[in-house]
Amino acid sequence: MARRPATSPRKNASQERSRATVDALLAATARVLVRDGYDHASTNKIAEAAGVSIGSLYQYFPSKEALVAAVIERHIGEMMDVVRTSLVRVAALPLREAARELVRVMIEAHRIEPKLHRVLVEQIPRVGNMEHVERVDEEATALVRAYLEARRDEIGVEDLDMAAFLAVSSVEAMTHAAVLRRPALLSEPRFVDEVAALVVRYLEGDAATSGARPAMLAAE
C-alpha cells in the first residue's frame, strides 16, 4: 500500500502533461475552426496553434475528424448541461412559467461560444457521427415529453410526441434564426415573451384550431 508513493506524482506529471496537450489541441481546434472554418482548418494549422507538434496531435487524435468530433462532443456537453439542469429545475413549474424558463435557457445556451456553435452546426454533418446535434435535440425532446406527460392536464395537444417534437424544434429554430438573422433580438425580453407565447398557445391548445380533441373536452 505504502510501497510506491513516489511514483504516483511522476505518473501524474505524465498524465497531466498529456491532459494539457489534449486540452491545448481542443482549444486550438475550436479557435482555428472559428477563424478559418472547417475546410481551411488543417491538422498542421491546429497543431501549430496549439503549440504542439503534428506528431503529438496524431498521438491523441487519429484523424482530423476525431479532433473535431471531440470539440463537438465537448461543446454539446456544455449546452446539454445547461438545458438539462434547467429542465430539472423547471419540472415543478406550471406550463407558462416552465415555457418561459425553457426558452430563456435555450437562448442562454446559445451564448456559449456562439461563433464556435455556428461553425459546428454548419459543419457537423460532415463528421461521421453527424447525429451529435440531433442527439441533443432528441434528448431535449425526450425531457420535454416527460414534462408534458407530468402536466398532461394542462396540455391541449393529443399526441405528446408530436407536441414535444414541435415545441423543441420551433424553440430551437427560432433561437437559431435569431442568432443568425436578428442577433439584436436576443437581448430583448420581448423575444423571450413571444417565443414562450408561441409554444404555450400551441401546447395549451384550443377547440377551434385543433381538431384532434373533442370540443367538449377542449372546452372544459
Next chain:
Amino acid sequence: MARRPATSPRKNASQERSRATVDALLAATARVLVRDGYDHASTNKIAEAAGVSIGSLYQYFPSKEALVAAVIERHIGEMMDVVRTSLVRVAALPLREAARELVRVMIEAHRIEPKLHRVLVEQIPRVGNMEHVERVDEEATALVRAYLEARRDEIGVEDLDMAAFLAVSSVEAMTHAAVLRRPALLSEPRFVDEVAALVVRYLEGDAATSGARPAMLAAE
C-alpha cells in the same frame, strides 16, 4: 436584322449549345453532389459526369464555388417560386386556411430534390455566400408580413415583424426538423394540421398569454 438570317440559327445553335452545356454542368454538379457529397465532388468528376471537358467547365464557371453557387441559386429559385406562387394564391384566404396552405406548400417545397436540398443546406455555409438562403427567408418573411398586415384584424400579435419572423422561422424549422429527424411525418396529414395549428394559435393570440392586446379584442 434581315442581313444574315442564315447565321442567326447558327448563333442560336451556338447559344443553345452553350445553354445545353451549362445545364449539363449544373445537372451533373447536382448529381455528383448528391452522390459523393461536397468534399468528394471534384470539378474533374463533375466535368466527366456532364460529358464535358474540364476546360469547358472553366469556360462557363470560373471556379468550383461558382458552380455550386449556381446550383444553389437554381434550387433556391425553384423553391421560392413554389412559395411565392402559393403566398399569392393564399393572399385572399382567412388566416386559418392560409396557414394550412402555407405549411402544406413549405413541406411540398422540401420535396424538390430532397437529397440535393440536404447536401446544399449542409454545405451552403462553406460555399461562402449563404446570404442566398437568408435572402429566401427574408423574402418569405416580407411576404408573410404583408399578408398579416392585410389581415391585421385577425392577428392577435402586436409586433407584426416579430410575428412574421417567428411564423416563418418556426414553420421552416419544423419542416426542416421533420425532413432530418422524422421523415415519416412528412406524409402524415396530421403533421400539417399540427404545424398549422401552432402558427395559427400564435398569430391569433389570446388574452392570457399575450399581454399586448386587451382580452376582449383577443377574444373576438
Next chain:
Amino acid sequence: MARRPATSPRKNASQERSRATVDALLAATARVLVRDGYDHASTNKIAEAAGVSIGSLYQYFPSKEALVAAVIERHIGEMMDVVRTSLVRVAALPLREAARELVRVMIEAHRIEPKLHRVLVEQIPRVGNMEHVERVDEEATALVRAYLEARRDEIGVEDLDMAAFLAVSSVEAMTHAAVLRRPALLSEPRFVDEVAALVVRYLEGDAATSGARPAMLAAE
C-alpha cells in the same frame, strides 16, 4: 471515313504526349529504384527524375505500387520474350543441345538491366501482385514440361512435372547465384557447360540413382 482527317493528328499528338510521359515515368522509376532501392524511392523523387510533375505521375499511376508493378511487368515481359523465343527455337533440338541453349539464354536474360533485375527480385514481394516473378517461373516450367513431353524417350525421370520444376528452379537459381555471388562466372563458357551438364544428367537419369524407373527401362 474521310470526315475528320485533321483531328487525327491532334489526337495523336495528345496520345503521344501521354505516352512520352508514361515512358519517362517508367524509365525514371527504374532508375530511382536502382539508385535508391524501393524504400527510398518516393513518388516525388520519381516524378522529379522523370521531369514530370507529381500530379502527372498520379494521372497515370494510381499509386507507387502501380508504378513499380508496371516496371516489373515490363521487365518481366522482356525477359519472358527472350526465354519464350529461345524455347521455341530449341524445341526441335535433342536434350543436350537444348539444355545448353536454355542455360545460355537464361544467363543472357539476366543481362537485361541486371541492377534493376536485382532490385525487382528483392523487392517484388511487397508489390501486391508478387506472383509476377512466380508467374515467369510457372510459364517457363510449363514450356519446359512441354518440351520434355515431346522428348519423352530421352528423359529418364518418371514425373515430368517434377523434372520440369527442378530443372527450371535449379537453372534459374544457379544463374541467380552466379549473378549475386560469382559475377565473373557469367562470362566463362565453362559455367554454361557445367550448369547444362547438371540439368542433362538429371533429366537423362540413370538406373542407379533414380529408383523411379525399372532398371531395364533405364538401361535401354
Next chain:
Amino acid sequence: MARRPATSPRKNASQERSRATVDALLAATARVLVRDGYDHASTNKIAEAAGVSIGSLYQYFPSKEALVAAVIERHIGEMMDVVRTSLVRVAALPLREAARELVRVMIEAHRIEPKLHRVLVEQIPRVGNMEHVERVDEEATALVRAYLEARRDEIGVEDLDMAAFLAVSSVEAMTHAAVLRRPALLSEPRFVDEVAALVVRYLEGDAATSGARPAMLAAE
C-alpha cells in the same frame, strides 16, 4: 571477489533482466515481422509487443535496422547450426547417402519458423547487410567443398569449387522454390529423392555430358 557476494546475484539479476529484455524484443520483432510485414513493423509496435517501453528498446538497439539485423543473425545462426551439425555427421558417408542427408537437412532447416524465414528472405536485402545470407551460402559451400575433396574419387566433376558452388546453389534454390511454389512437395519423400538424385548425378558426372573426365573413369 568475496567482498560483495550479495551484489553478484543482483548484478546477475540485472544482467538476466537485460538478457530477458533483449530476448523479448527479438521475439517481439519476429512476431511483428511475421504478422505485419517489414513495412508495417514499427519500432513502437515492437516495443509494445515486447511489453517494453520504446525508450528501453533504444537502450538495447540503436536503430530499427539493428533490431532486424539481430533477428536475422539469430535466425541464420539457427539454420547454420542445423546445417553444420548435419554436414559434420555426414562427413564419413559415401556421396549418395551424404547427398540425401544434406537435402533432407536443408528442407528441415527451412522448417524453422518458415513464416519468419520468408519475411526475412524477402526483406533482408533492404536491411542493407545481406552479406549475412551470402556468408551462410559461402560457409555451406566451403563445407561441401571440403567434403567433396575428402571424397575426390567419387566425384566426376573436375572443378571442385564449381561443383560445390552449383551443388549448394541448386539444392538451396530447389528447396526455396518448393517453399514458395510447391509447399506440398516438402512433405513428400519423393522430393528429397529427386533433389538428391539431381545433385548426385551431377557430382558423379558421366562420360557423355562432361568432357572433363575420360569415359572409362566416369563409367567405373
Next chain:
DNA sequence: GATGAATGAGTCTTCATTCAT
C-alpha cells in the same frame, strides 16, 4: 536504467486550375 510524451522530416495523395494544341 526505464518511461512514454513529444518531435518533425518526409510520405503519399488530391484537386482546382491553367494552357498549349
Next chain:
DNA sequence: GATGAATGAAGACTCATTCAT
C-alpha cells in the same frame, strides 16, 4: 470554343528517434 495533359500547392498522416522526468 473545346480539349485534356500538366501542374504544384497543400493536406493528412506515419514513424524512427530523442529526452525530460
